[in-house]
Amino acid sequence: MKKLLTVSLLGLAIAAGTAQARDYDHVRFGVDVPYEPMEYRDADGELTGFDIELGNALCAEIGVTCEWIEQEWDGIIPGLLARNYDAIMSSMTINDERRQTVLFSDPYITIPGAWFAPAGSEIEEINEEALADKSIGVQRGTTFDSYVTDNYGGVANISRYSTADDMVLDLQSQRLDLVFLEFIVGQVTLLENHEGEYQVVGEMVTEPEEYFGEGFGIAFRLRDEALAERFNEALATLKEDGTYDEIFERYFGEE
Amino acid sequence: MEWFNALLADNRIFTPNTIAFYWEGLVTTTQLVFLSLLVGLVLAVPLAIGRSSRHRWISLPIYVYTYVFRGTPLLIQLYIIYYGVVFFDGIQETFLWPMLREAFYPALIAFTLNTAAYTTEIFRGAIKATSRGEIEAARAYGMSPGLTMRRIILPSAFRRALPAYGNEVIFMLHASAIASVVTLMDLTGAARFVYARFYAPFEAFLFAAAIYLCLTFAILFFFRWLEKRLLAHLRPQSG
Numbered sequence: 001m002k003k004l005l006t007v008s009l010l011g012l013a014i015a016a017g018t019a020q021a022r023d024y025d026h027v028r029f030g031v032d033v034p035y036e037p038m039e040y041r042d043a044d045g046e047l048t049g050f051d052i053e054l055g056n057a058l059c060a061e062i063g064v065t066c067e068w069i070e071q072e073w074d075g076i077i078p079g080l081l082a083r084n085y086d087a088i089m090s091s092m093t094i095n096d097e098r099r100q101t102v103l104f105s106d107p108y109i110t111i112p113g114a115w116f117a118p119a120g121s122e123i124e125e126i127n128e129e130a131l132a133d134k135s136i137g138v139q140r141g142t143t144f145d146s147y148v149t150d151n152y153g154g155v156a157n158i159s160r161y162s163t164a165d166d167m168v169l170d171l172q173s174q175r176l177d178l179v180f181l182e183f184i185v186g187q188v189t190l191l192e193n194h195e196g197e198y199q200v201v202g203e204m205v206t207e208p209e210e211y212f213g214e215g216f217g218i219a220f221r222l223r224d225e226a227l228a229e230r231f232n233e234a235l236a237t238l239k240e241d242g243t244y245d246e247i248f249e250r251y252f253g254e255e
Numbered sequence: 256m257e258w259f260n261a262l263l264a265d266n267r268i269f270t271p272n273t274i275a276f277y278w279e280g281l282v283t284t285t286q287l288v289f290l291s292l293l294v295g296l297v298l299a300v301p302l303a304i305g306r307s308s309r310h311r312w313i314s315l316p317i318y319v320y321t322y323v324f325r326g327t328p329l330l331i332q333l334y335i336i337y338y339g340v341v342f343f344d345g346i347q348e349t350f351l352w353p354m355l356r357e358a359f360y361p362a363l364i365a366f367t368l369n370t371a372a373y374t375t376e377i378f379r380g381a382i383k384a385t386s387r388g389e390i391e392a393a394r395a396y397g398m399s400p401g402l403t404m405r406r407i408i409l410p411s412a413f414r415r416a417l418p419a420y421g422n423e424v425i426f427m428l429h430a431s432a433i434a435s436v437v438t439l440m441d442l443t444g445a446a447r448f449v450y451a452r453f454y455a456p457f458e459a460f461l462f463a464a465a466i467y468l469c470l471t472f473a474i475l476f477f478f479r480w481l482e483k484r485l486l487a488h489l490r491p492q493s494g
Contacts, residue, residue, distance in 0.1 A: 074451035081454075101454050137438075141451025159358065159438035160448065166338075170438075173341030175356050 024227055027066045028085035029055055032073040035164055036188045037251045038091045050251040054108060055089045055218075057243055061234040072162050074141040077101055080221060087227070088219040091182065093143045095213040103222045105231045107215030109248075112204035113144055114183040116190050118171070119199050123178060126202035131156045137167040137179040144180050147211040164189065171198075180205075184252065268453045269462070273445075280445030281466060283359075287441060288431050291363055292424060295370035302371065303378030304404065317375065324372035330433050332369060337361040337437040358439040366434075370427050377419045381412035414485050421478035425471055432467075442466055 031051065034040040039049035047068055059066035069085045080088050080102060091111075094104045117123055123130050132155045138145040140160035148158055159176060161167040168189055170176045179186070183204055190198040206212050220228045238244040306317045324332065340346055340355055354360040385408050393403040435444030446463035450456050 074447060077454045078450075078456055140448065146452065160440075160444075161438060162436070169338060169341075174347050175341075175358075 024086060025064050027059060027064050027087055027227070029066060029068050029090075030071045030076050030079050030085040030088045031068050031090040032076055032163075033070050035091055035182075035185055037184060038182075050109070050247065051089045051091060053247050053250075054238075054244070057238055057247065058231055058234045061237055061243075062230050073139060074162060077219070080219060083221075086220070086224070087231075091185075091216050092219055093211075093213040094215060094217040095143060095210065098219070101222075102219040103224060103228050104217035104219055105228050106235060107213075107217050108235055110206075110215035112183050112206045113147070113180060113212065114186055114204050115178055115180055115201040116171070116186045116198050117178045117201045118174070119197055121177065121199070121201065123201055128152065128155050131178070133157070134177040135159060135175065137161060137170060137176040139164055139167060139181075143211045143213065144182075147205075148180050150211075268449060268455055268458050273449050276440070276445040276448060277442065277462065277466070280440055280442040280463075283439060283444075284428075284431055284434075284441040285470075287359070287362060287366065287434060287439075288424075288428050291366035291370055291431075292427055294363075294367045295374055298367070298371040299374035299378055300409075302375040303382060306375055306379045307382045321372040321375050324369050325376065329365065329369050329430050330436070333362060333365040333433060333437060336365045358434075358437045362434045362437060362439055366427065366431065369430070370423065373423050373426075374420065377416050377423060378412060380419075381416035382408055384415060385411060417478065417482055417485060421474070421482075424474055424478070428467070428470055428474065 031039050031047075033047065035049070037049055039047070039051045042048050052068065055066060055068075067085075071079045071084070073090075076088055076090060076092075077098070079085060088102070092098070094107055098104070115126055123134065131152050135157045136148055136152065137159050138148050138161070140162060145158075145160060148156075152158070159167075159170070161170070164181065164185060167176070167179055167181075171179050171190070172194075178201065181190075183200075186198075186200070191200075218228075218231055220231075235244075302317050302320075305313045306321070308314045337358065340361070346352060346355065389407055389411070390403060393407045398406065431441060432443040434441045435447055438444075440448070442463050446459045449462075450459035453459070
């Protein structure tokens with residue numbers, strides 16, 4: 001009995017050892033859905049979006065299979081560390097705070113943030129005075145949450161949501177005066193899906209880098225340097241051979 | 256003490272800023288739970304009397320109400336009251352909107368209706384358990400049904416209901432943790448915010464849990480004291 005235990009423990013130790021240095025042939029991505037057009041379900045319930053298609057193309061390039069696992073945003077990094085999946089590809093902004101916990105790939109896209117309000121809103125520009133006592137919606141735990149909290153937390157009421165959907169619902173019901181979203185997400189969910197009902201207020205926000213970082217990256221566990229390197233190489237290849245541009249144009253048009 | 260200072264020195268989570276978040280969360284939780292329990296209690300007394308009525312047209316509607324609110328999860332009730340109300344056309348123009356607009360009042364309404372349903376059933380049980388002898392004695396003294404209710408049934412029913420009600424208060428405190436799903440920054444909301452910002456689930460939630468524990472202890476001691484005073488006649492006489 002004791003021997004059996006020793007042997008099985010030994011087996012476990014070896015298995016764990018190989019798991020640490022293993023070469024992935026199957027990569028599981030954590031993703032927070034919906035965040036149209038980056039990641040969402042289409043009319044048939046199929047998972048799609050810019051991140052999903054690019055991720056699948058990257059996996060094909062590397063020669064691994066991939067799987068998408070849905071996870072709410074505020075638990076997405078802990079889920080990676082807990083090995084629920086091997087990488088995060090979910091519109092995640094690269095910044096120093098996150099770099100302490102995860103390893104980022106090269107940025108694969110840069111998208112500014114923007115303020116959205118109902119059409120005809122009295123708010124015309126974004127400053128502390130205009131936002132005084134206004135209700136602002138943000139997604140909890142995002143860099144946008146930190147940006148709005150640090151800059152306007154003293155004057156405005158900030159409501160934090162688990163999903164972008166709940167936030168849009170509350171903007172529609174007039175509970176919120178403004179939401180702060182990635183421009184491209186707001187463009188699809190608010191400007192296109194509800195034509196004429198919403199407008200962008202003020203300028204697009206891309207600064208300071210402390211919050212808006214260098215763009216979106218794929219996040220890996222710190223020790224998975226080899227895997228991140230493989231994705232970086234694949235990303236470079238896809239950018240060269242035109243696959244990247246093709247996917248980009250499908251979601252954001254020519255630019 | 257040195258290790259304690261060292262711990263504080265390289266702790267990047269519990270800054271004055273996040274402590275302020277927790278404090279606001281504590282205030283919100285306390286307000287929410289206290290107000291909903293208070294209003295729930297006031298509602299529950301007449302409802303419990305109605306629920307024990309012999310007339311079915313009084314007791315049946317109250318039974319349906321308590322059945323629905325005890326038979327569905329509080330989280331669902333909260334979602335319906337918070338997200339559901341906005342689908343009534345024109346709700347934004349009514350006098351109710353300034354209240355429903357905030358996350359606080361929908362949460363308060365949901366919690367109040369929920370705790371009122373449970374408290375009604377607790378009181379009804381206590382009222383039903385009044386011994387026949389006491390009621391017959393009251394009648395023999397010529398007391399009217401109203402006077403019997405006020406002087407005989409209710410005082411003893413409240414005493415009997417006290418331990419069960421103490422549990423309901425603690426359940427309510429713990430149930431209030433779901434308020435953060437409708438953006439309310441209660442104690443759990445503060446913990447979720449800190450968790451999401453620093454990716455530190457243990458620190459963020461353990462701190463919140465410790466505060467909940469303190470609150471629960473305070474409630475426990477209050478009810479123990481109350482029971483000692485009000486149920487003194489039921490304790491074995493030492494002597």
